[in-house]
Amino acid sequence: MTDERLVRxxxxxxxxxxxxxxxxxxxxxxxxxxxxxKYLEPGAIQQVxxxxxxxxxxxxxxxxxxVHTGYGFPIGGVAAFDATDGVLSPGGVGxxxxxxxxxLATTLHKxxxxxxxxALIAKLFQAVPSGLGSKGRLRFSEKELNQAFLSGAKWAxxxxxxxxxxxxxxxxxxxxxxxxxxxVSPLAxxxxxxxxGSLGSGNHFLEIQCVDQVFERKAAxxxxxxxxxxxxxxHSGSRGAGHQICTDYxxxxxxxxxxxxxxxxxxxxxxVPTDSREGRDYFSAMAAxxxxxxxxxxxxxxxxxxxxxxxxxxxxxxxxDVAHNIAKLERHQIDGEHREVYVHRKGATRAFDKDESYxxxxxxxxxxxxxxxxxxxxxxxxxMTMTFGSTCHGAGRVLSRKSARSRLTWKDVTTSLQxxxxxxxxxxxxxxxxxxxxxxxxxxxxxxxxxxxxxxxAVARLTPMGVIxx
Amino acid sequence: xxxxxxxxxxxxxxxxxxxxxxxxxxxxxxxxxxxIMISPEDVAxxxxxxxxxxxxxxxxxxxxxxxxxxxxxxxxxxxxxxCRVTIKGFSLTAECLGDRIDQSKHRLKEEVKAITYHNLEVxxxxxxxxxxxxxx
Numbered sequence: 275m276t277d278e279r280l281v282r283x284x285x286x287x288x289x290x291x292x293x294x295x296x297x298x299x300x301x302x303x304x305x306x307x308x309x310x311x312k313y314l315e316p317g318a319i320q321q322v323x324x325x326x327x328x329x330x331x332x333x334x335x336x337x338x339x340x341v342h343t344g345y346g347f348p349i350g351g352v353a354a355f356d357a358t359d360g361v362l363s364p365g366g367v368g369x370x371x372x373x374x375x376x377x378l379a380t381t382l383h384k385x386x387x388x389x390x391x392x393a394l395i396a397k398l399f400q401a402v403p404s405g406l407g408s409k410g411r412l413r414f415s416e417k418e419l420n421q422a423f424l425s426g427a428k429w430a431x432x433x434x435x436x437x438x439x440x441x442x443x444x445x446x447x448x449x450x451x452x453x454x455x456x457x458v459s460p461l462a463x464x465x466x467x468x469x470x471g472s473l474g475s476g477n478h479f480l481e482i483q484c485v486d487q488v489f490e491r492k493a494a495x496x497x498x499x500x501x502x503x504x505x506x507x508x509h510s511g512s513r514g515a516g517h518q519i520c521t522d523y524x525x526x527x528x529x530x531x532x533x534x535x536x537x538x539x540x541x542x543x544x545x546v547p548t549d550s551r552e553g554r555d556y557f558s559a560m561a562a563x564x565x566x567x568x569x570x571x572x573x574x575x576x577x578x579x580x581x582x583x584x585x586x587x588x589x590x591x592x593x594x595d596v597a598h599n600i601a602k603l604e605r606h607q608i609d610g611e612h613r614e615v616y617v618h619r620k621g622a623t624r625a626f627d628k629d630e631s632y633x634x635x636x637x638x639x640x641x642x643x644x645x646x647x648x649x650x651x652x653x654x655x656x657x658m659t660m661t662f663g664s665t666c667h668g669a670g671r672v673l674s675r676k677s678a679r680s681r682l683t684w685k686d687v688t689t690s691l692q693x694x695x696x697x698x699x700x701x702x703x704x705x706x707x708x709x710x711x712x713x714x715x716x717x718x719x720x721x722x723x724x725x726x727x728x729x730x731x732a733v734a735r736l737t738p739m740g741v742i743x744x
Numbered sequence: 745x746x747x748x749x750x751x752x753x754x755x756x757x758x759x760x761x762x763x764x765x766x767x768x769x770x771x772x773x774x775x776x777x778x779x780i781m782i783s784p785e786d787v788a789x790x791x792x793x794x795x796x797x798x799x800x801x802x803x804x805x806x807x808x809x810x811x812x813x814x815x816x817x818x819x820x821x822x823x824x825x826x827c828r829v830t831i832k833g834f835s836l837t838a839e840c841l842g843d844r845i846d847q848s849k850h851r852l853k854e855e856v857k858a859i860t861y862h863n864l865e866v867x868x869x870x871x872x873x874x875x876x877x878x879x880x
Binding site for chain 1: 752757807811815847852853858859861864877879
């Protein structure tokens with residue numbers, strides 16, 4: 275049964291009408307289909323409503339079709355706040371600042387890799403540190419760590435971990451300006467230092483994938499993708515550094531939001547005015563964490579390329595690298611007016627209609643759950659008007675980690691992966707059921723909704739051949 | 745008396761801890777958090793550690809206490825098996841016993857990114873209750 279708070283506007287749009295009694299400044303808007311609405315939790319609607327009460331929010335409090343309850347913002351939440359009268363909220367970015375995905379395309383065809391997949395996964399597993407408590411292979415000094423915070427992927431490339439052309443194929447060229455290391459706590463540095471160059475655990479992964487279908491030949495060709503081609507996708511973020519930066523600023527913001535007389539429906543939504551000292555400090559520290567994440571993915575790509583070169587004597591080109599937990603200062607047209615806004619994307623991906631990386635629409639990477647397809651999409655004009663240039667970020671959870679573990683075993687999941695000829699390697703077998711496809715919504719339906727809405731266009735679908743689960 | 749229980753939370757891991765008094769509540773919450781990250785039965789009572797924290801409210805004290813345990817686990821590689829907590833006002837002193845984490849003898853279970861303020865509460869009726877959601 276559909277929640278009575280929802281009003282259906284069209285086939286894929288459900289609104290939460292603005293209710294002044296609840297303090298909503300704008301309406302809520304959730305993008306779903308008949309299939310996906312079955313998964314919508316009342317808690318997620320509440321969180322969309324809560325975000326709509328924050329000062330300076332413009333347009334709508336949005337949720338993408340992979341929405342589920344998070345803490346503070348829903349996962350899949352997008353909100354734009356006026357750059358002068360609005361707020362910044364660490365809860366609208368999440369603890370894993372600049373958690374994101376990166377896709378590398380090889381020159382190899384599926385047939386060249388199929389027989390060697392076990393060995394390749396084993397080599398990659400050795401090369402890229404993953405799993406619980408994973409630490410990078412290298413020891414970086416504090417000076418180097420600070421450079422990573424300041425310059426992101428650019429620093430990593432300057433250190434030899436990749437090519438200058440990689441930077442062109444990263445969101446924001448792999449570096450947010452305005453990062454300030456003096457605003458990163460010693461604790462955040464301590465947590466981040468040993469982990470630079472590691473995948474982490476949970477839903478983070480490294481996958482060998484194969485392009486199994488191309489939907490838009492021209493865009494695919496520009497992105498360097500064709501059917502049968504082997505690619506590698508990485509999903510990782512800013513590790514303990516980002517987690518600690520978010521923790522530090524949430525505490526500051528909770529105290530400060532009282533001073534600024536901001537009423538919070540949920541403490542995890544702690545926020546401060548964008549032009550306050552606390553707001554500026556957070557944005558600079560968040561930029562540092564985002565840069566750390568880009569450096570992290572850049573370093574791991576270097577090791578992936580190294581393995582591909584050793585095993586197959588060929589290279590892998592960076593298709594794109596995009597964040598799905600981030601706040602960005604952007605210009606959007608709202609009610610016919612160009613406005614500067616802080617767009618918070620928490621479990622949502624930027625999907626701009628124009629991007630300098632390929633001179634066409636921006637590539638968007640959407641990872642599926644373990645054993646299911648991932649997608650390369652591209653941004654659209656409609657995304658610019660409907661979603662502040664944003665789209666979904668993945669399949670979105672439906673089962674808690676606890677339920678997934680109680681319903682499925684490692685054996686169930688690996689048997690099902692084997693049937694699909696997918697190799698898996700992990701340090702943590704017990705956690706594998708948590709990431710099983712059954713724990714997530716159907717990715718194909720999520721992509722169907724964003725495509726039908728027109729907030730992104732499907733360019734290619736990639737299916738997994740081998741998985742390293744972090 | 746049940747010391748803690750895990751709740752079904754789609755996004756993250758949430759638990760409810762109980763205590764006959766506030767000290768016991770904080771001790772049980774600590775045990776719940778440690779049990780998310782490591783198998784507690786593998787942790788020897790080998791080294792002592794004292795933790796002192798002062799906060800502004802009871803909920804903040806719980807948040808700061810659990811955040812400190814997380815940092816102790818991740819940065820100092822120290823897992824706590826037992827602790828004795830004494831709370832006065834919004835200040836806490838904890839005498840902890842545990843061991844250095846060694847992945848050859850300890851099985852790590854889940855990487856906790858952070859403690860969240862989401863639905864965080866400390867209540868009292870016949871006994872103390874706390875609800876905590878952690879991001880994993």
